[in-house]
Amino acid sequence: xxxxxxxxxxxxxxxxxVEGERRGGYPYSNSMLIGDYLIDTxxxxxxxxxxxxxxxxxSVINSHWHEDHILGNRVLKEAEFLCHSEDKHIIEDIDxxxxxxxxxxxxxxxxxELLEGFRINNTKIDRVIENDEIIEINDLRLKxxxxxGHTAGHCCxxxxxxxxxxxxxxDLTNFGPFYGGLDSSVMDFEESIEKLEELNMEAAVSGxxxxxxxxxxxxxxxxxxxxxxxxxxxxILSYLSETNPINPDDLVKKxxxxxxxxxxxxxxxxAEKIMIEKHFEKFLKNKIIEKKNxxxxxx
Numbered sequence: 001x002x003x004x005x006x007x008x009x010x011x012x013x014x015x016x017x018v019e020g021e022r023r024g025g026y027p028y029s030n031s032m033l034i035g036d037y038l039i040d041t042x043x044x045x046x047x048x049x050x051x052x053x054x055x056x057x058x059s060v061i062n063s064h065w066h067e068d069h070i071l072g073n074r075v076l077k078e079a080e081f082l083c084h085s086e087d088k089h090i091i092e093d094i095d096x097x098x099x100x101x102x103x104x105x106x107x108x109x110x111x112x113e114l115l116e117g118f119r120i121n122n123t124k125i126d127r128v129i130e131n132d133e134i135i136e137i138n139d140l141r142l143k144x145x146x147x148x149g150h151t152a153g154h155c156c157x158x159x160x161x162x163x164x165x166x167x168x169x170x171d172l173t174n175f176g177p178f179y180g181g182l183d184s185s186v187m188d189f190e191e192s193i194e195k196l197e198e199l200n201m202e203a204a205v206s207g208x209x210x211x212x213x214x215x216x217x218x219x220x221x222x223x224x225x226x227x228x229x230x231x232x233x234x235x236i237l238s239y240l241s242e243t244n245p246i247n248p249d250d251l252v253k254k255x256x257x258x259x260x261x262x263x264x265x266x267x268x269x270x271a272e273k274i275m276i277e278k279h280f281e282k283f284l285k286n287k288i289i290e291k292k293n294x295x296x297x298x299x
Contacts (some may be wrong), residue, residue: 002050004043005033006211008203012140012162017205018043018051027114029068029207032157032166035137037061038079039157039166040207041072045118048072061129063168064154065090067097067115069207073123084146085128086153086183092122100182102270111267129155147196149179149189156196163202170196171208172221176228179278180257180271186229186278187285193226232257236279237288237298245295248276 004019014035020028020043029042033051036058041048051057052075062070062083070091073081083091090096094115098105105112129135131146141160148154150169157166169178170193177189197219204212212218235256239246255261257272280296283289289296 001054002047004047005051005054008032008164008205008211009162012159014138015140015159015162015164017211018047019210020044021047024206024208024210026208027068027071027118029169030205030210032164032205033057034140034142034159037135037137037142038076039063040069040168041076042068042070042207043072045072045075048075052076061155061157062087062091062123063156063166063207064151065097065100066151066169067094067118067120069168070123071118071120074119074121080126081123082127082129083125084144084153084155085130086148087151088125088128088153092125094120094122101180101267102182102274103267108264108266110264131155134160145195147192149177149185149187149192151181152183152185154192156192158199158201163200165196165199165201165204167196167204168207170222170225171206172204172212172225173206173209176225176231178271178275180274182274184274184278185281186275187282190226190229193222197222232275232279233282236276237283240289240296240298242298245292245297247295248273248280250295251276 006017008015008017016033018031018033020030022028024030028044031040031043036056038057039061040063059080060076065087129144133144135142143158145156147156179186179189200215201218204218252273257275258268261268287299290299
């Protein structure tokens with residue numbers, strides 16, 4: 001067995017953690033194999049080919065539309081493809097990826113080069129999945145948990161007998177939740193994490209941070225992950241007052257989300273602005289701020 005494929009249960013066979021290249025670091029991601037179903041294809045095209053030689057993969061579930069989770073779809077083009085209905089239109093038309101990140105191709109050619117380098121192309125979705133749907137895989141029961149926030153159709157997957165969960169991009173990284181797309185929602189993200197906190201997971205596979213084991217540890221990690229949202233709340237509110245109206249645009253390049261911009265600064269600044277806008281939406285809904293003139297003040 002290749003070392004990147006690791007059994008997840010002694011009691012239940014055919015459930016594997018499949019580690020992506022660079023330990024699942026972007027532009028790759030981790031996967032989970034359950035029976036003949038593979039969840040996400042971001043492990044790298046080479047690893048998918050090795051996996052396919054060892055296992056008969058008949059179905060692929062994309063947890064959401066982001067490029068690092070669908071990059072290997074073309075290698076498994078003979079498989080049946082599933083995803084949530086909310087993300088189907090982007091997976092089937094990858095030209096929508098740029099606008100859903102708030103990007104223009106001309107502004108960020110490096111990202112276009114990445115998509116072309118991995119030969120990411122449109123994937124025909126054969127079947128859509130919905131919240132609470134049970135996918136029967138031999139004697140196993142994989143429950144679909146719709147967890148929007150990261151994307152509108154983002155899903156996690158909970159195998160009920162083994163109590164193993166694939167978290168996808170509720171990934172428990174130190175960065176915290178990412179909701180920098182036009183279809184993202186910080187409020188939905190909070191509710192999605194709370195939904196997962198109710199589950200007593202024995203093991204959880206993160207899309208980018210590997211394997212977590214033990215009910216207590218997983219609950220602690222989810223709580224810590226969610227706390228990043230409250231940290232961002234406080235940073236943004238510290239710039240607001242009861243008299244001086246400001247807009248999300250006024251907070252651009254203040255490193256509120258990204259403490260230090262990296263090589264993809266163009267992307268990070270746009271994503272950060274979108275995330276700040278999502279917090280403003282939350283503050284408005286909760287009546288923490290109110291509109292005044294061309295900006296917002298504390299209520």
